Amino acid sequence: MSLARSLKDGLQFHAQVIKSGFTPTVFTSNQLIHLYSKNGLIREAYRLFDEMPERNVYSWNTVINAYIKAQNLSNAQNLFDAVPEKDSVTYNSLISGYANRDGFEDRAVRLFLQMQNDCDGVRRDEFTLTTMLNLTAKLSALSWGQQLHSFMLKTANDLSGFAVSSLIDMYSKSGSFPDAWTVFERGSSSAVDLVSKNAMVAACCREGKLDLAQNLFWSKHQMNDSVSWNTMIAGFAQNGQEEKAIEMFKCMAVEGFSWNEHSFASVLSAFSSLKALKMGKEIHSWVVKKGIDSNPFISSGIVDLYSKCGNMNYAEFVYLKMKVENSFAVTSMIVGYAAEGNMAEARRLFDSLADKNSVVWTAMISGYVKTQQSDDAFELFRQFMERDARDYDALLFINLLGACTTQAIVDPGKQIHAYIMKVGIEIDEKVVTAVVDMYCKCGSIGYAERIFQNLASRDLILHNVMIAGYAHHGYEYEALQLFEEMVKRGLQPDAVTFVAILSACRHSGLVEVGENYFSSMTEDYSILPERDHYACMIDLYGRANQLEKATVFMDKIPMELDAIILGTFINACKMNRNVKLANDAEEKLLKIEGDNGARYVQLAGAYASEGRWDEMGRIMKKMRGKELRKHTGCSWLQVGNRRHTFISNDRSHSETEAVHAMLDCLIQELVASIHDEEELSQ
DNA sequence: GAAAATCCGT
Structure with missing residues (x-):
């Protein structure tokens, strides 16, 4: 019996087997199950498994993986429970299935904990550990990752390319770049593994260290593959260096690597940022020709391109062709409509989404803020606070606080501040600065001062905000003193600082002091006015x-x-x-x-x-x-x-008559009292 | 002889 390589061969072979009345060996059936699964024929794969007179652990594992591949985790779990003798592959497969499915991560962890204690007594191997590292990277759970790392060291499972690349990725995505670098250095002491190198380049990009990323990329560049190129394209695109991203995109093809979904998605985002409609359109036609325009990353990238370029008709057209709801595309369109002031269309899209993530909420609320519809912004924020989910986008708070600031309304600002403290959001520097600025500009300089003084670290921007706050409230002494303190602490003032300082002087008529600061600005700090x-x-x-x-x-x-x-x-x-x-x-x-x-x-x-x-x-x-x-x-x-x-x-207020009647009353009383005074003085 | 794991895209 020959080995089935293509699906066609497999089907032919299978038909022959049935016709001849032979019973294939377990080994052959397993191969066929795998072949069907690889081609998406899950029913056929299962039927073959079901009809096997005897099975071994390979049969079970193969069919379980067929269901995992088909995203049917409940069938996979049922089969898993029925396996007479599980081995590490059985466990690893289901762990990986759960780890990669949003919302089922806890099941992966439970299986991991159970596997060595269970009656099966299955040992955790390198596959288990790399899968779990992948999961902790996804969850940014640094302490779990560290425990896995030490377990790997103890069991000497930390040296293969799989282990090293997973560890680099885990440390990088958990915000521990130096550890990622250490692992990389130690792992590549003998021979450099390409996947590990790629993971390290990606880690550098994530950290914004593009020079380091480039050095790594070009060192041993003979070994680079298309992932290496895509990593660099993405790195440039995500760090505001769109031209370089485009250059790498072109260079990649010249060097003989073909573009794939990743390359297109990254270069599309570069073109969107540049609002390069013409070039973007070329990519659009290219991906349609290649038949990859249904990829959700690509299609939402195209929607984003048209939205950023203000071409909402095209954006809608592309979005309507997408078969599944896509919150990224919708977010782009909400931002696009908001930019042209069309909040009704933005809201229609927002309401059409069944599953709203925090970014969509942020886009919608910020849209209201930008179009100065702050009542709608605050109303929607109220609904945001009532939902169950607990994920946030710092930009939401910054924008909302900005709305309070421009309108000088402190009460909603206080509510936002209270909400931030209540849900215990990790306080972002930018958010704190926005809170202080809000209190300053809304007249609550005391609150601003208290928050400012309780902060452990204060950067230049925060100082600028506080100094400007003092200046606006006529506390020129405090403004100037804070400036001097700041300089004493070694913070270099910038142009904005001096605007605040000069403002303090002009509000209190300190001509000479102002003149001194004005000249000091250029002479001592080399800041051009x-x-x-x-x-x-x-x-x-x-x-x-x-x-x-x-x-x-x-x-x-x-x-x-x-x-x-x-x-x-x-x-x-x-x-x-x-x-x-x-x-x-x-x-x-x-x-x-x-x-x-x-x-x-x-x-x-x-x-x-x-x-x-x-x-x-x-x-x-x-x-x-x-x-x-x-x-x-x-x-x-x-x-x-x-x-x-x-x-x-x-006269548009609903109670304008009552308001004016009251006003008339007050005026009459005022006039009367002036008369009284005049009579008295005569 | 067969099954499972790593890096790149909103």
């Missing part, structure tokens, strides 16, 4: 009634005067009631920003303050016909959970 610093200085002089100094200062600014600087200067003129200088600056400003309605309003305001109604009328006339899309300034009141916003002459 930017637009904001110049504007700060002009404002500083303006507020201190030193318009002449402002004018002299402005003449020395070595960059082109832009709207911010001129606007600030006009404000300074306004404060010093100097219409002549304002006029000159106005001409310059209108040349730069003739279309910006806000500037006209600012100018008109400057003249109105002077009582120059004719001038104001002139400006208003110039304004007419231009598109004036100034954001309307509004006032708001928080009553209970609702915030009520008002603009001037606003």
Whole structure:
């Protein structure tokens, strides 16, 4: 009897066996079961197994693996339970099945614990250990990984390529890069194993150490395979070096390696980041031709490309062709719709998802934040807090806190802060900074200060936020003191720090102090002043009634005067009631920003303050016909959970009549009391 | 003589 190599041979062979009435040997049947399983013919594989008059442990293992391959873990488990004599392969197969299935990881662990204690007394071998390492890497369970590692050392199972590469991967994915490196160094003391090298290159990329990754990649580069290339392409793409990723992608083909799903997925993400629609489209057509456009990584990559390029029609078209729900593609589209302000479409997609991960929630809520629909953002966040799952995206909190900050509403900010503490999220530096910033900008400088002072480590950005917070609240002394402390601790201030410091000075009229810091900035810290610093200085002089100094200062600014600087200067003129200088600056400003309605309003305001109604009328006339899309300034009141916003002459509130009746009442009382006082003084 | 494990893509 000959060995069946292809499926066709196998089927022919099987038919002959049945016709001839022979009973194949157990060995031959096992081979056939494996062949059927490899070709996805699970029913045929099982029938053959079922009809075997006698079976050995190979038969059981093969058919169990057939079910695992077909994703049918319950049948695999039933067969596992029925195996008369299990060996390590029986255990390893099912452990691997559970380890790779989301939500069933605990069963893998239980089987691992049971295998050596069970009546079967099956020994854990290298297969068991590498599978378990894979699982702990997936769960980022460093302490389990370490225990497995020491077990491997004890049983001398730590030296093969399988062991070394799994260990590198485990340490890297558990956030312990130095240990990964140690394992790699020790493992490659004799001969370098390619898979281990690839795992180490990937670990370097994960860590952002791209130079190290490249050195490794090019050392012994004769042995590189397509995985090595894909690793580098992905590494560049994930670390913001899209051009290099594309270069490697091209180079890979030149070197004779063919592109696969991994290569396409990575280069697609590079093109998306660059919004390179044309090149992206080429990849699109290429993958369609190759027939791999149904791969979920590829198809969602294409959806992401079109979404990032603002082509939502194409994105929808590609998404509709996908047969299964894909939260990654939906996230891309939500972000895409949010970017064009179409939150209704974004919400439709969000609601269409049966299974929402934290990234989708973050995208949707952040979309509301970005389109300034903060009521919707907070409402959705309330629903987010009520769900059972406990996974988070730090970006969600940063964006929501940002919404509180721009609206200066502290209560929702406090709720977010409380929620962060309640669920015990590992406090990310960026999140803490956002919390401090929120309290600063919402007027709760005391809270901000307390959090700031209790932090063990404080970086530059946090200091900048706190100094700016003090400055905005008129605590110039605290701002300057914190600056000095920061410098004493060895933190180098940056351009942002000086904006905050100069702001502190201008708010309290500390002209000389401000001048000193301004020159110290360049002389002591080699930071070139930017637009904001110049504007700060002009404002500083303006507020201190030193318009002449402002004018002299402005003449020395070595960059082109832009709207911010001129606007600030006009404000300074306004404060010093100097219409002549304002006029000159106005001409310059209108040349730069003739279309910006806000500037006209600012100018008109400057003249109105002077009582120059004719001038104001002139400006208003110039304004007419231009598109004036100034954001309307509004006032708001928080009553209970609702915030009520008002603009001037606003009668849209549902209780506007009652509000105005009350207002009339108050005005009358005010007028009456003024009359009383006048009568008294006479 | 046969069965199980490692690295790369949202």
